[in-house]
Amino acid sequence: MSVKNSVRPHFSLGLLPLLLCPTLVQAAGFQLAEQSATGMGRAFAGEAAIADNASVLSRNAAAMTRFDEIALSAGVIYVRPDVNIEGETQVPTARGPVTLDASAHDIANAAWVPNLALIMPLGEEWRLGLSAGSYFGLGVEMPGRYNAGQFGNVSDIRTLDLGLSLxxxxxxxxxxGAGVNAIQGEGEVGGTFPANDMVAKHLKGDGWAFGWNLGTLYEHSEQTRVGLAYRHDVTLTLAGDAIGIDEQGRPFQDKGELDLILPASAELALFHQLTPALALHSSINWTNWSRFTQLEAQLDKHGTMHIKDEQWRDSWRYALGLTYRLSPDWQLRSGMAYDKSPVPTERRTISIPDSDRIWYSLGTGYRISQALSLDLGLTFIDGKQAAVHETMELRPGVAATRSTFTGSSEGDAWLAGMQLNYLF
Structure with missing residues (x-):
């Protein structure tokens, strides 16, 4: 982000054992679904019940009991989004309101999202699992001197989730099954005044949080099983440096904290082996996005910095897929999903562009040996165009400083993933 007429302090973030840099999120809101390249090949349909490799640990700890050997899965998904904003902004000036072009193209960068899962038997009945991945992320940055920067010129959230399950x-x-999670997060949110690209409000920081998850697996028969999993909500507190403008219009630097809600989620999944070669699977996912009401930081010296109202609603995702065994060594996968946006029409913003989307997925699996297998997946996400209208007062309570944005946002994405699975 280009900053002029103000000094922006550098904030040093710690190095992580595993660096996860998700870009514009591919599930609803800023939720990530990319914990398995295997599952991506079927649009993550039936993910909490299939348990075809160790990556099931990311969705349902109870499904670990289907493994009688040590199982390891490691993969990466490449995400290439195409996110664009079209519209105009009206800004106040000494001569009256002026209308400016506020279009911005390709505002989300490509990224690599890795994942790792290990399942270890502990006797006949017990299983231990270790995992690393990411469940939430966002990466939106507008070009320098963006005319609608007052509505947000950067929204960046990165998380690393380390899990221990039994x-x-x-x-x-x-x-x-049950698990505990340690979540490391880094975030940056901010906006600029449109006239000179001067920082209006900005906070960048990091922090840790801890959460838990539960799951159950019902195996009606070897052909049919149902999985139910729940991941509890977490409040991630990001602490770091802040920049703002006080009531007299003077820039300041401060320290502060922002509480970011990572909402609860649940999945109900079904797997059914229809024939020896063909299996059907499906999922219904729920995310408690209604807890995400606002972005607001508490500063050490300057009190509350209100960044943006959100007021989202709970979202649902529906997925249907199939797996076809072409030969003893080859599998073909496919799936479709409908992802409902949690953002009400009247609450859509350009800082977190979001809309309903449809997933189209294909995948394949190859058994290299009795112990080693390789999975590949490819997905196209078709994000629907969504109208956006935002209004704000550059100086709260002063009607003469009212500014608006009117336009639309649209975002598609290609995902390509690869994963290796090994049985010891």
């Missing part, structure tokens, strides 16, 4: 098989039908 599963227990009660009998041949029922298994239960």
């Amino acid at each position: 599963a227990y098989r009660l009998n041949r039908h029922w298994s239960f």
Whole structure:
């Protein structure tokens, strides 16, 4: 982000054992679905019940009981989004309101999203799991001197989730699992005055949070199983440096904290082996986005810095897929999903562009040996065009400083993933 007429302090972020840099998110809101290249090849349909490799740990800890050997999965997904803003902004000047072009193209960068999962048997009934991945992320940055920067010129959220899970098989039908998660997060949000690109409000920081998850797997038969998983919400507090403008219009630097809600989610998944070669699977996912109401920072010296109202609603995702065994060594996968946006029409913004989207996925799996297999996946996400209208007062409470944005946002994406799976 280009900053003029103000000094922006550098904030040093710690190096992570595994660096996750998700770009514009591919599930609803700023939620990430990319924890498995195998699952991506079927649009993540039935993910909490299939358990075809260790990456199931990212969705349902209870499904670990289907593994009688040490299982390892490691993969990466490449995300290439195409996100564009079209519209105009009206800004106040000494001579009256002026209308400016506020279009911005390719505002989300490509990224690599890795994942890792390890499942270890502990006797007959118990299983231990270790995982690393990311469930939330966002990367939107407007060009320098963007005419609508007052509505947000950068929104960047990166998370790393480290998980420890335990599963227990009660009998041949029922298994239960639970896990704890340590979440490291980094975030940056801000906006600029349109006249001179001067920082209006900006906060950049990092922090840790801890959460938990539960899951169960019901195996009606070897052909049919149902998975149910729940991941509890987490409040991630990002602490760091802040820049703002006080009530007298003077720039300031401060320290502060921003509480970011990472909402609860749940998945109900079904797997059914229809024939020896063909399996069908499906999922219904729910995310408690209604808890995401605003972005507001608490500063050490300057009190509350209100960044933006959000007021989202809960979202739903529906996925249907199939797996076809072409030969003992080859599998073909496909899937479709409908992802409902959590953002109400009247709450759409250019800083977190979001809309309903449809997933089209294809994948394949190849068994290299009895222990080693390779999975590949390819997905196109068709994001629908969404109208956006925003209004704000550059100086709160002063009607003469009212500014508006009127236009639309649209974002598609290609995802390509590769994953290796090994049984010890």
